[in-house]
Amino acid sequence: MELEFFGAAGEVTGSCHILRMGGRQLLLDCGMIQGGRDAPERNRLPFPFAVASIDAVVLSHAHIDHCGRLPLLVKRGYRGPIYTNGACAELVPILLRDSAKLALADAERASRRLPPGASMATPLYDLADVETTLGLLRPIPYDLPRTLLPGITVRVRDAGHILGSSSVELWAGEGGATRKLVFSGDLGQYDTPILHDPWRFESADVVLMESTYGNRLHRGRADTERELGDILAQAARDGGNVIVPAFAIGRSQELLYLLAKHYAQWQVARWKIFLDSPMAIAASRIYWRNPDRFDEEASRLRAGFRGLPALPNLVLAESADDSRAINNVRGGAIVIAGSGMANGGRVLHHLRHNLPRPECHVLIVGFQAPGTLGRQLVDGAPEVRIHGRPVRNAAKVHTLGGLSAHGDQGDLLRWYDSFTPRPPVYLVHGEVASAEALAGKLRERGAVATVTRPGLKVDLSALESLARDNPST
Ligand SMILES: [Zn+2]
Structure with a gap:
């Protein structure tokens, strides 16, 4: 054995x-x-x-x-x-x-x-x-x-x-x-x-x-949600876009959920939200088909949703043309796109168009492995390479660890502590x-x-x- x-x-x-x-x-x-x-x-x-x-x-x-x-x-x-x-x-x-x-x-x-x-x-x-x-x-x-x-x-x-x-x-x-x-x-x-x-x-x-x-240690849940609200408020003042490299499964659904939950408080109506990932769209539909796995709060909120969270300003970008059209949007867009570590996928186009613009914001919500573009952004690289070309990074990059799909040290210890004896x-x-x-x-x-x-x-x-x-x- x-x-x-x-x-x-x-x-x-x-x-x-x-x-x-x-x-x-x-x-x-x-x-x-x-x-x-x-x-x-x-x-x-x-x-x-x-x-x-x-x-x-x-x-x-x-x-x-x-x-x-x-x-x-x-x-x-x-x-x-x-x-x-x-x-x-x-x-x-x-x-x-x-x-x-x-x-x-x-x-x-x-x-x-x-x-x-x-x-x-x-x-x-x-x-x-x-x-x-x-x-x-x-x-x-x-x-x-x-x-x-x-x-x-x-x-x-x-x-x-x-x-x-x-x-x-x-x-x-x-x-x-x-x-x-x-x-x-x-x-x-x-x-x-x-x-x-x-x-x-x-x-x-x-x-x-x-x-x-x-x-x-991640920030606490309440602090994390407040921080996300603050980032969106700052981004709205700056007048640019918010680019979110997000894993199709997990983070994308959680972000939509939070935007729906705080719709009035965060004045989410002033944004146009793009879910730019056929994979994330398909995964979101599977999420919302499996409410038996939701906690109480999600079950309550879901009562108001049919399918995806009921965000009137949510645009599902299925085709490559839908995705390319977002490149013409200069401000007021929240773009959730894969891949989650920005090492491929549609988010690269959005980063190429938005990183050089100081009024734009990038929101990192998941783990970024060494060697990925996402990790370079977290580490504050002033210039990165996208599609083989150098791109100046003038955007504001935020890391929201509290939104991670992974527990932090406290969560991991709490999980292990339930085993007796050790x-x-x-x-x-x-x-x-x-x-x-x-x-x-x-x-x-x-x-x-x-x-x-x-x-x-x-x-x-x-x-x-x-x-x-x-x-x-
Ligand atoms: Zn995982």
Whole structure:
């Protein structure tokens, strides 16, 4: 019985871990590596395990750094089941089809740089691989244990990160001994709009935990909403546009929700709001179709919505022409567009047109990986490159950490504190500095905390048995 870390070990993206037991192998996530010049090459590397030996996959949520290499796994021969929560299974097709389109565009761009006569660069995977992958999805509901393989039982719990996001409870039994592992997946903030709080666990023998913001504290919810209102007021005075690079799933819906909630107070009527992302539009429709996953406040507000939040000044920009037309808007627009780290997508056009203008504002609402344009903006770069050309950055850039889909250090500690007694914890999904800071805090609480690196193995059968529940017995 053994656990091994492959991806998102010592970094944020590329989530992938493997559980081996009794000759069977189960993969937790199979995500894309994002950010950094070498990311495309790293994504193409052979998997550090035999694809044919994987019996099942459990997917924590629909973000591409968790599901983005599933089609590659399939392209390389995987045909087993992919278990995930039902709402996640609704979102995954949107993300993976988009990812295949981006992979094709990348390959075409790479081919143009090849010498004449050279064979064309192949995309990481194509739409056919994605469709095969989607056929392997096996939706599972929250809160019901399910035996996936002999000796392996799984139960997914709401992680409160994005719609359909899960923390995974996993019981592995071999030779009469059972060990319980809890994989946090990505954890949302507590008391955040729309979604429930992360599930409160009680016991486990070992915990795998994300550490994205292990060294940071976000502003409180009320302060964050006030800050957003203040930024919009300042931007209205300046007379320019507000550009928001936002992940299609999660942040886009939360922003629309907040604009609807504070419609009168923030004088939202004076803005024209563009949701410039077919993916975000599709994801928003899925969000609003799944109200059973909403917290009380969202359920109350939703009573006034039909479909998307009822913003009379919301424009859904579906086509590329719709998107290009926004370039002519010189002021009074809030433009929510992907990608969330501004390393591709429609938001690049909007940044190219608006960054040089001091009356414009850029609102950063999510995590920005090193090497992305979004990170350069957060770091205050006076000039950036977009589509190969230098662009002067004269706009005002705001980072609204409190809107992040990820809990901060306080949230992460609160999540871990529910485990008694303290199980050993392995930190994944964080840059090393962030994971180390969280490890320090966890050790102060008496936990044995380890910052992971690729290839690190944990012998589960050697762990002390601490878990009190076992649905398979
Ligand atoms: Zn995520």
